Amino acid sequence: xxxxxxxxxTRLEGHGKITLFLGDDGELKNAYFQIPELRGFEKFLEGRxxxxxxxxxxxxxxxxxxxxxxxxxKAVDAVYGVEIPPTAKKLRELFxxxxxxxxxxxxxxxxxxxxxxLGPGSEKAKRHILGIVDKVGLEIGGKVLTFRKHGHExxxxxxxxxxxxxxxxxxxxxxxxxxxxxxxxxxMARECVELAKFSLQLFEDVVLKNKAYLDIITGPAYQLExxxxxxxxxxxxxxxxxxxxxxxxxKGKEIVKYAPGEYLQHVAEHVEEFSYLKFPYLKKFGWKxxxxxxxxxxxxxxxxxxxxxxxxxxxxxxxxxxxRMFDTLGKPCNLTLATHWxxxxxxxxxxxxAVELVTDPQIxxxxxxxxxxxxPHEGVGIVEAQRxxxxxxxxxxxxxxxxxxxxxxxxxxxxxxITMSIKKAAQHLVQKGKPVGEDVLNMxxxxxxxxxxxxxxxxxxxxxxxxxxxxxxxxxxxVRQVLERx
Amino acid sequence: xxxxxxxxxxxxxxxxxxxLKVADRxxxxxxxxxxxDGLAVEVCRNESGGWDVLDYVEGADVLxxxxxxxxxxxxxxxxxxxxxxxxxxxxxxxxxxVHNIDMFAAxxxxxxxxxxxxxxxxxxxxxxxxxxxxTEDCTPAVAxxxxxxxAAVLARLAAAAATA
Numbered sequence: 001x002x003x004x005x006x007x008x009x010t011r012l013e014g015h016g017k018i019t020l021f022l023g024d025d026g027e028l029k030n031a032y033f034q035i036p037e038l039r040g041f042e043k044f045l046e047g048r049x050x051x052x053x054x055x056x057x058x059x060x061x062x063x064x065x066x067x068x069x070x071x072x073x074k075a076v077d078a079v080y081g082v083e084i085p086p087t088a089k090k091l092r093e094l095f096x097x098x099x100x101x102x103x104x105x106x107x108x109x110x111x112x113x114x115x116x117x118l119g120p121g122s123e124k125a126k127r128h129i130l131g132i133v134d135k136v137g138l139e140i141g142g143k144v145l146t147f148r149k150h151g152h153e154x155x156x157x158x159x160x161x162x163x164x165x166x167x168x169x170x171x172x173x174x175x176x177x178x179x180x181x182x183x184x185x186x187x188m189a190r191e192c193v194e195l196a197k198f199s200l201q202l203f204e205d206v207v208l209k210n211k212a213y214l215d216i217i218t219g220p221a222y223q224l225e226x227x228x229x230x231x232x233x234x235x236x237x238x239x240x241x242x243x244x245x246x247x248x249x250x251k252g253k254e255i256v257k258y259a260p261g262e263y264l265q266h267v268a269e270h271v272e273e274f275s276y277l278k279f280p281y282l283k284k285f286g287w288k289x290x291x292x293x294x295x296x297x298x299x300x301x302x303x304x305x306x307x308x309x310x311x312x313x314x315x316x317x318x319x320x321x322x323x324r325m326f327d328t329l330g331k332p333c334n335l336t337l338a339t340h341w342x343x344x345x346x347x348x349x350x351x352x353x354a355v356e357l358v359t360d361p362q363i364x365x366x367x368x369x370x371x372x373x374x375x376p377h378e379g380v381g382i383v384e385a386q387r388x389x390x391x392x393x394x395x396x397x398x399x400x401x402x403x404x405x406x407x408x409x410x411x412x413x414x415x416x417x418i419t420m421s422i423k424k425a426a427q428h429l430v431q432k433g434k435p436v437g438e439d440v441l442n443m444x445x446x447x448x449x450x451x452x453x454x455x456x457x458x459x460x461x462x463x464x465x466x467x468x469x470x471x472x473x474x475x476x477x478x479v480r481q482v483l484e485r486x
Numbered sequence: 487x488x489x490x491x492x493x494x495x496x497x498x499x500x501x502x503x504x505x506l507k508v509a510d511r512x513x514x515x516x517x518x519x520x521x522x523d524g525l526a527v528e529v530c531r532n533e534s535g536g537w538d539v540l541d542y543v544e545g546a547d548v549l550x551x552x553x554x555x556x557x558x559x560x561x562x563x564x565x566x567x568x569x570x571x572x573x574x575x576x577x578x579x580x581x582x583x584v585h586n587i588d589m590f591a592a593x594x595x596x597x598x599x600x601x602x603x604x605x606x607x608x609x610x611x612x613x614x615x616x617x618x619x620x621t622e623d624c625t626p627a628v629a630x631x632x633x634x635x636x637a638a639v640l641a642r643l644a645a646a647a648a649t650a
Contacts, residue, residue, distance in 0.1 A: 044498065044620040059498045059533065106537060130595060142599045145540075152541055163534050164497075 018422055018444070026432045031423035032274055033415075033448065045405040050079050050376060050396045053405075054168045057392070060409075065164055066099035066155065067385035067410070068392070070241065073168025075392040078261070078379025079400070080170050080372035087365040088172035093241040094185070094357040095158040095167060096383070100240060100350035101192055102151025102162075103386045104343050107452050108199060109144045112340045115446055116207045120216065121439040140202070147195040150188040154354065157181045157188075172369030182364055189354035193317070196348040200321060203344055208328075217337040218329075221428035222447060224421050225250045225292045225334045227282060227299035229413065230306030231384045232257070237314040238306050238349065240384040247282065248309045250294050252332045255284060260382040263391055267408070270416075279416045280408060290420050298420070301388035301413035302451055303342040308332040315356065318349035336421050339450040376400040385410035387452040411453045421447040487650045489522075490546040490604070491529045491639060492539065494553040500621050501562070501614035501628040504635070505553040506531045508612070511636035512552075522643045524650045539589050540596050540603070548646055549604035550639055553611060554628075560613030563631035565638055570607040608642050610635060 021029040041060050045053060054072040058065030070092060077084055084092075114127045117135055126134070133141035152162050158177060159167035167173050177185075207213045216222070232246045233239040246257045247266070258266050269278035270287040281287045281297030288296055299305070308331065313319040322345050329338055357363060380393045388410030395404040411418075425447035429440050493509025496502045513529040516522060530542045543549050560566055570590075596603050612635055615625040623629070 041620065056498065059496055065534075128591070130591060130598070133595065133598060138599060141595070145596060145599050145601070148537065149541070152538075163532065163538060 018448075020426055020430065020436070020444075022430065022436075026430070026434065028423075028426050028430045031419070031426045033419040033422050042405040042407055045394075045402050048402050050076055050394055050400045050402050051170050053392075053394065053402065055164070055166055057407075058164045060407075064099065064103065064385050064387070064390075064410070066096055066162070067383055067390050069165045069168055070096055070383045071381045071385075071390045071392040074242075074260070074381025074383065075379045075394050076168070076170050076381070077372075078381060079376045079394055079396055080379070081374040081377075082171040082370055082372040084172045085365075085367050085370055087176070087362050088368040089242070090357050090360055090363055091158060091173050091177060091368060092168065094177075094354060094363070095155055095165070096241050097189075097350045097354040097357065098151045098154035098158065098162065100151075100386060101154065101347065101354070102148045104347040104350065105144065105147045105151060105195075105199075107386070108203075108340065108343060108347070111449055111452070112343075115442070115449075116210075116213055116340075120443050120446060124438055124442075127442075143195055143198065147192060147199075150192050150195075154185050154188055154192075157185050169369060171372045174369075176366045176368045177364050179364055182358055186355065186358045189351060189358055192351035193348070193355060196344070196351045197317070200344050200348060203341060207340075216443075217335055219428070221425045221443070222336040222421070222450075223334050224300070224336055224417055224424065226296060226417055226420075227255060228305035228308035228332060229299050229301040229389055230309035231382065231389065232310050233314060235314075236311040238310045238312075238346070238384075239314065240350075242383075245382060245389060246309045247299060248332065250292075250332065250334070252308065255282065260380040260391070263380060263382065263393070263408075269408075269412075275415070277412060277415050279419075280413050281416065290416055290423075292420070298416045299413070300417045300451075301410060302339050303346050303386075304333060304336075304339040306384060307342045307345060313345065313349050315349050315352035317352055318345055321345045321348055336447060336450050339452075343452070387411050388413040411451070414451045414453065418448045418451050418453060421451075487524065487548065487646070488526045488546045489528070489548040489550065489643060489646060490543050491527060491550045491552070491643075492542055493529075493531045494533075494535050494551060496533050498620055498622055500616040500619045501612075501624045502554045502617040503622065504612045504614065504624050504628050504632065505551075506533070507624065507629075507632045508552045508610075508635045508639065511632055512639050515636060515640060520640050522640075522647060524647045525643060527643060536589050537592050540592055540601070543593070543604055544596070545602050546604045548606045548608070550608045550642055551610065552635065552639060553609070554614045554617060555611030556614060556617065557611060560611065561627075562613050562615035562625060563627035564613040565631065565635055566611045566613075567638075567642075568609040568611055570609050606646075610638060610642075 019032045023029050053076060054069050057068040057072045060068055110129045113132050117132050118127050155162035159165045227247055227249050229247045231239050231243045233243045244257045244259055247255045249255050256266055266283055267280050268283050269280050271278055282299055285295055285297035307322060313322045325341055325345060375398050376396045378395045382391050390410050391408040393406040394402055396402050422444060425444045429443050430436055491509060491512055493505040495505040497506055509529050509531045516527060532538055593603050612631050614628055
């Protein structure tokens with residue numbers, strides 16, 4: 001048996017490895033997605049004052065610090081049993097929209113676009129964001145920079161800093177929004193709405209109007225029929241900051257809708273020997289292996305599954321795009337690569353929602369914190385991270401010292417479907433008797449890049465070389481093919 | 487001349503935090519009167535790198551980066567000034583992480599978009615022993631390198647001031 005190892009995966013935060021097991025005649029026998037790093041963050045939290053948690057957990061990773069900050073802040077509120085003021089809730093959500101904007105922009109233009117604007121089989125040396133600029137021109141490239149920067153600047157204006165915020169405090173936020181800050185944020189948010197509309201138009205022009213790309217998106221290599229998870233408001237519309245977790249089945253019917261504190265009644269985690277990362281599944285169905293279909297316990301928590309699990313979007317332009325997407329692809333949609341489209345719908349929603357929040361007359365109210373008075377004990381906070389439902393659960397002693405912490409991070413939810421998506425893509429793309437070329441490997445990577453995965457906390461050390469090596473090993477153990485990329 | 491001293495790293499990953507600690511020390515020495523005549527020096531810290539570096543360097547003439555280095559030829563705590571052009575050779579334009587294109591690719595991207603980004607870049611790497619344990623403390627050899635690393639940065643600033 002030949003072995004193809006993709007290690008580490010390009011464009012993936014942290015460290016991951018794909019192993020493809022090929023038979024003697026070159027056909028795919030099996031595929032594994034492995035996370036060889038051991039996370040230790042929950043242990044790191046033990047013994048710390050719980051009010052420090054929202055400032056510590058963003059260090060888990062530089063990619064979605066505000067998500068951890070928000071989930072942690074909500075969990076701390078629950079630990080103290082304190083209800084935050086309405087303005088504090090709106091400010092937290094406004095801050096959060098800033099992260100959604102810059103994160104979704106970065107993903108679409110830097111990760112997804114190279115495969116679609118330049119083509120999945122295009123020359124590797126040019127298949128990146130600089131190559132995109134060469135193709136689409138400086139004007140669009142400049143818009144990307146402005147768009148991303150606005151996301152960061154919104155976070156800074158609202159919360160003081162973006163990468164590792166110190167904004168959430170027990171019972172609210174650390175400062176109100178001034179009139180001047182409100183005006184600056186409103187201006188940026190309104191510009192972002194236009195940039196999001198532009199991005200959806202670009203997606204339509206470049207991807208949807210290209211039959212070859214549409215065939216890839218709708219083809220069998222990238223389909224996966226599993227359940228869908230996402231946070232929804234009282235009207236079952238997508239909400240990133242607050243609400244209940246709704247899970248719908250492969251036909252779109254609601255399986256369960258639960259409050260954050262009930263998550264352990266509905267989600268359990270399976271362990272496989274080949275990965276440190278657990279595989280969450282729905283308790284109602286149990287773990288039945290890496291299987292698709294109505295009776296499987298596997299679910300996805302991605303932009304696409306958030307839209308699948310909801311009945312609509314809470315802002316008008318995003319709702320229209322939501323409708324257009326499902327009118328085109330059907331609902332529920334099981335096309336993994338349609339996640340890119342769903343991400344752009346969410347991007348538009350984030351921008352519109354930011355405008356709604358910053359123009360709310362209450363947004364500059366000075367009452368932004370209710371100081372907790374209760375005895376701390378236990379609390380759960382859930383938000384939608386860009387890459388999936390994020391759960392923080394803390395148990396403290398009566399002095400508020402963390403005794404136990406449990407985190408189910410966005411990508412962990414998707415561990416099983418990522419593994420399955422990779423295998424499915426490889427089954428369709430690896431051909432008997434043919435060497436596994438760089439173009440094929442890239443198309444296999446596309447199956448998991450759609451999930452916007454993020455594992456562990458990557459170090460940021462020099463020299464920054466992040467090599468990619470693919471090794472094909474023959475049945476006798478000889479290395480037959482080595483592909484390197486950087 | 488506007489100079490940005492940027493410490494990079496993760497503050498809770500042992501030696502990975504050394505760039506941040508050096509930035510702290512440089513800032514303290516400058517506040518205490520260390521000479522940087524003719525320079526407008528801004529000391530910053532960032533824990534994610536890549537794209538995010540653009541938020542700090544827009545409009546700057548000179549960038550001094552300080553970061554932990556996993557270069558296997560460096561002993562823990564050993565300092566090395568890297569040739570930024572050699573580091574740029576690593577750049578492929580592809581991402582190094584999920585949302586972080588390579589920092590040099592990000593700078594090149596911004597330059598092509600007409601942003602004013604530093605034309606002069608100095609990169610100080612500090613050899614590490616442990617960048618995987620969750621702790622706020624560096625290992626002893628790396629912690630001992632903070633003071634000489636800060637001195638090395640100040641010497642670079644002095645040299646930059648002399649040519650300004």
